[in-house]
Amino acid sequence: MDRHYAGRTHEIEGLPMTGDVLRRRSTGRTRPAGGLVRLAAHTDPVALIGITLSIALSVTLDLTNAASGVESLLAGLMGITISLLVDSLARAERRFHLRTLLDGPSWLVQSTPQLVSAVREAAERHPDTRIAARAQHRYEQFRIEAEQLAAGRIVRPGDDDEDLIEATRDCARRLDGLTNLAPRASGELSWWRSEIGRRYWEANLAALARGVRITRVFVYATLSDELTELVERQRRAGVRVGLLPLGALSPHLHVNLALWDGTSCWEARMSAHGEITENQFSVNRADVDRLTRVFDQCASVATFQD
Incomplete structure (x- = not known):
């Protein structure tokens, strides 16, 4: 029996083992939840409140028979559409604000995305470690020094x-x-x-x-x-x-x-x-x-x- 399974193990060498498959399936099941978390994190709070109220209104209209099922659905969809439109406008405003902030010297425009990307990667790839804490500390120090420079001051030890x-x-x-x-x-x-x-x-x-x-x-x-x-x-x-x-x-x-x-x-x-x-x-x-x-x-x- 052991030899038989050992032979089968060698025959499927190079393919993912059962534990890996289970882990991948388990990870795959959590992706929708992770996607919802990321969506919520990047959606404007006003839009989230609007979507929630729209769904609640649609359900309420349907349960109380104040409107037909189709009318309840249309009311909910209309509210969600308006909420997503508000979120889209808020995102566009933020993007425009970021573009105006980067409208400066060429070295600032080129290095700022790299700086933000590096700090973000350090915090996301090494969460709850000294690396993430140090990245936050150095970014805060850079912010303080930049504010001093904006005021026309250089502070040194x-x-x-x-x-x-x-x-x-x-x-x-x-x-x-x-x-x-x-x-x-x-x-x-x-x-x-x-x-x-x-x-x-x-x-x-x-x-x-x-x-x-x-x-x-x-x-x-x-x-x-x-x-x-x-x-x-x-x-x-x-x-x-x-x-x-x-x-x-x-x-x-x-x-x-x-x-x-x-x-x-x-x-x-x-x-x-x-x-x-x-x-x-x-x-x-x-x-x-x-x-x-x-x-x-x-x-x-x-x-x-x-």
């Missing part, structure tokens, strides 16, 4: 100085800066001694060589020898430097900032220990005006040696 350096290199006429030297664990002048500070000073020297006028105000807690040396070095290079004691201004003016040509600005978001945690570059007019007012208030009471 504290160790990323690209915008500060590049904007200084692009500066054509005027650079205004405010440096708050509040006491901190790493030392008041630690930023100027860091790699970022050295690169920024090199960009300042290049700007001075191009004829850019640089004005900088140092807000200090203690006028140390190290700070005096830094101030003198910048003055000798051509920077107009002002000094302002820490207690001479309101705490809301304790800001580290830079302004370029009155059209763009940079602001450092600080931690409780006085370390930069976030760099914000902006061309937003409200941001530029706000930081310009902060700088002007500090410069108006600072001491300059002109």
Whole structure:
């Protein structure tokens, strides 16, 4: 008996086994239900409500004998037709809205469908996994960054100085800066001694060589020898430097900032220990005006040696 069935197994090798057939049949039976779920998910809610009410009306008319069977059927079909027409109009409106959204630069039109398709595939092919969760997280982060860009801002982590350096290199006429030297664990002048500070000073020297006028105000807690040396070095290079004691201004003016040509600005978001945690570059007019007012208030009471 076993040999007989073993032989039969070899004879049908390559064909799907019984378990596979059953699974496929079972899957096939669930397809209509899955199709209904997808249909409901992609149909406008108003159309779904209209179809449901139309069917309910048709059944009610038929059961109460308020209309003949044909009349009840026609009333239901009419309601369903109107509901599907509403759904078709809603779909057309959404498609038109999407087309207008993609009416932009060629790189946006070409990459947006690929981006959406990749995120959707990650979420649908790997549901309830870290992949799907990560896809959602990155998409949300992209949305937040895109909204910041739409507002004219670039936000980077504290160790990323690209915008500060590049904007200084692009500066054509005027650079205004405010440096708050509040006491901190790493030392008041630690930023100027860091790699970022050295690169920024090199960009300042290049700007001075191009004829850019640089004005900088140092807000200090203690006028140390190290700070005096830094101030003198910048003055000798051509920077107009002002000094302002820490207690001479309101705490809301304790800001580290830079302004370029009155059209763009940079602001450092600080931690409780006085370390930069976030760099914000902006061309937003409200941001530029706000930081310009902060700088002007500090410069108006600072001491300059002109």
